[in-house]
Amino acid sequence: MDTGTTMRAANDVMAPNDLSSWWMPFTANRAFKQNPRMIVGAKDMHYTTPDGRQVIDGIAGLWSCNAGHARDPIVAAIQRQAAELDYSPAFQFGHPHGFAAAARIAQMAPGDLDHVFFTNSGSEAIDTALKIALAYWNVSGQGQKTRLIGRERGYHGVGFGGISVGGIVSNRKFFGTLLAGVDHMPHTYSREHQAFTKGEPDWGAHLADDLERIVALHDASTIAAVVVEPMAGSTGVLPPPKGYLKRLREICDKHGILLVFDEVISGFGRLGFAFAAERYGVVPDMITFAKAVNSGTVPMGGVIVRSHVHDAFMKGPEHVIELFHGYTYSGHPLACAAALATLDVYRDENLFERVRTLEPIWADAMMSLRELPNVLDIRTVGLVGAIDLASREDGVGKRAFEAMDRAFREHDVVIRITADTIALTPPLIISEDQIGEIVDKVGRVIRAVA
Numbered sequence: 378m379d380t381g382t383t384m385r386a387a388n389d390v391m392a393p394n395d396l397s398s399w400w401m402p403f404t405a406n407r408a409f410k411q412n413p414r415m416i417v418g419a420k421d422m423h424y425t426t427p428d429g430r431q432v433i434d435g436i437a438g439l440w441s442c443n444a445g446h447a448r449d450p451i452v453a454a455i456q457r458q459a460a461e462l463d464y465s466p467a468f469q470f471g472h473p474h475g476f477a478a479a480a481r482i483a484q485m486a487p488g489d490l491d492h493v494f495f496t497n498s499g500s501e502a503i504d505t506a507l508k509i510a511l512a513y514w515n516v517s518g519q520g521q522k523t524r525l526i527g528r529e530r531g532y533h534g535v536g537f538g539g540i541s542v543g544g545i546v547s548n549r550k551f552f553g554t555l556l557a558g559v560d561h562m563p564h565t566y567s568r569e570h571q572a573f574t575k576g577e578p579d580w581g582a583h584l585a586d587d588l589e590r591i592v593a594l595h596d597a598s599t600i601a602a603v604v605v606e607p608m609a610g611s612t613g614v615l616p617p618p619k620g621y622l623k624r625l626r627e628i629c630d631k632h633g634i635l636l637v638f639d640e641v642i643s644g645f646g647r648l649g650f651a652f653a654a655e656r657y658g659v660v661p662d663m664i665t666f667a668k669a670v671n672s673g674t675v676p677m678g679g680v681i682v683r684s685h686v687h688d689a690f691m692k693g694p695e696h697v698i699e700l701f702h703g704y705t706y707s708g709h710p711l712a713c714a715a716a717l718a719t720l721d722v723y724r725d726e727n728l729f730e731r732v733r734t735l736e737p738i739w740a741d742a743m744m745s746l747r748e749l750p751n752v753l754d755i756r757t758v759g760l761v762g763a764i765d766l767a768s769r770e771d772g773v774g775k776r777a778f779e780a781m782d783r784a785f786r787e788h789d790v791v792i793r794i795t796a797d798t799i800a801l802t803p804p805l806i807i808s809e810d811q812i813g814e815i816v817d818k819v820g821r822v823i824r825a826v827a
């Protein structure tokens with residue numbers, strides 16, 4: 378046994394001596410590098426730290442590892458695929474697992490959302506959907522329909538398209554003028570009307586009517602698409618008001634505007650269904666997905682497209698590329714193999730139904746924190762929850778940052794924060810006891826940062 382090599386490899390991971398080279402994403406780099414939160418292993422509901430602590434995952438990776446970590450069938454599928462076909466050209470050539478994965482995903486989507494364009498991330502999925510929307514009107518003889526409508530507090534990744542239709546100020550303000558011709562609807566959150574709501578709030582469907590104001594301003598003949606997250610996630614979990622998404626669909630239909638649901642977070646079970654579109658009984662023209670499609674194991678995203686949109690491109694000489702768009706790793710064999718294995722796990726373990734069963738238990742557990750110090754609001758939907766904490770006088774985000782840090786170091790739980798909001802989105806395999814454990818730990822963290 379070559380213990381020398383094994384030991385050296387382990388030590389490299391456990392005691393890195395240079396943290397400066399990796400400029401980490403969406404991370405307070407200087408604070409991290411002074412006091413790293415390092416993770417070296419994961420299995421099912423837990424991470425392992427270099428000193429051997431088991432830390433419960435309260436956020437499924439980054440809303441991605443819905444089947445839990447390092448699940449045997451998914452690991453085996455990736456290993457098999459790497460040995461069998463590591464890569465084949467994504468342009469002008471295909472491989473069986475790409476077609477199988479696309480068919481499985483299309484089958485899970487409602488209505489005639491029947492075609493899948495693969496990307497490698499949610500950001501690429503959104504930029505792809507926006508490009509398909511623009512090109513769709515172009516090939517349909519209405520190339521003047523170029524405006525894109527997003528929403529305040531929306532998060533659609535970090536590409537220029539995504540930050541343009543997105544509505545999170547810090548993600549936009551450093552990056553110039555962004556895409557031209559973008560407008561935004563108001564976000565749907567009102568603490569006054571919605572505080573401590575379980576599920577979709579009663580108040581707020583009328584906010585969809587703001588789309589009529591935007592149409593009146595620009596005229597529908599200039600508007601290509603509206604893009605929203607069915608449940609706004611990264612801004613701090615804003616479930617849609619009852620009836621809001623149906624109203625958006627009606628207004629888009631009335632004016633001939635494409636509706637895109639960004640389901641990068643809400644897809645694959647997070648809200649108890651394959652897609653939030655199903656939960657809300659609304660069929661958008663496109664759905665973007667990523668993350669949980671293969672439980673976060675291999676980078677993968679995509680856009681599911683309705684037939685009339687797809688078919689509009691399928692004309693002209695047959696040797697000509699219909700859509701001049703794609704990525705070297707679109708439909709990567711490893712990602713597709715991982716997706717097929719993951720979708721089997723979701724099906725075989727009834728994980729989406731499981732979310733529907735757990736939803737009321739989760740909501741009650743989350744709401745038990747409402748009397749704790751500095752808690753301003755708690756929102757829950759599906760297996761998602763958020764807790765707004767009052768900001769400290771010396772800076773927005775400081776209380777939650779300390780909470781995230783202490784949760785990991787002192788309470789063995791990983792939580793996610795945005796500004797002073799804590800978000801919790803555990804793997805769908807979570808047990809009732811583990812719900813209690815996470816909520817109990819988060820309660821202790823909230824007291825610790827009072």
Ligand SMILES: Cc1ncc(COP(=O)(O)O)c(C=O)c1O
Nearest residue numbers: 498499500532533534639641642
């Ligand atoms: C709704 C939504 N869209 C897009 C993205 C971007 O995905 P990625 O980080 O894979 O580019 C995210 C990421 O959290 C998201 O929540």
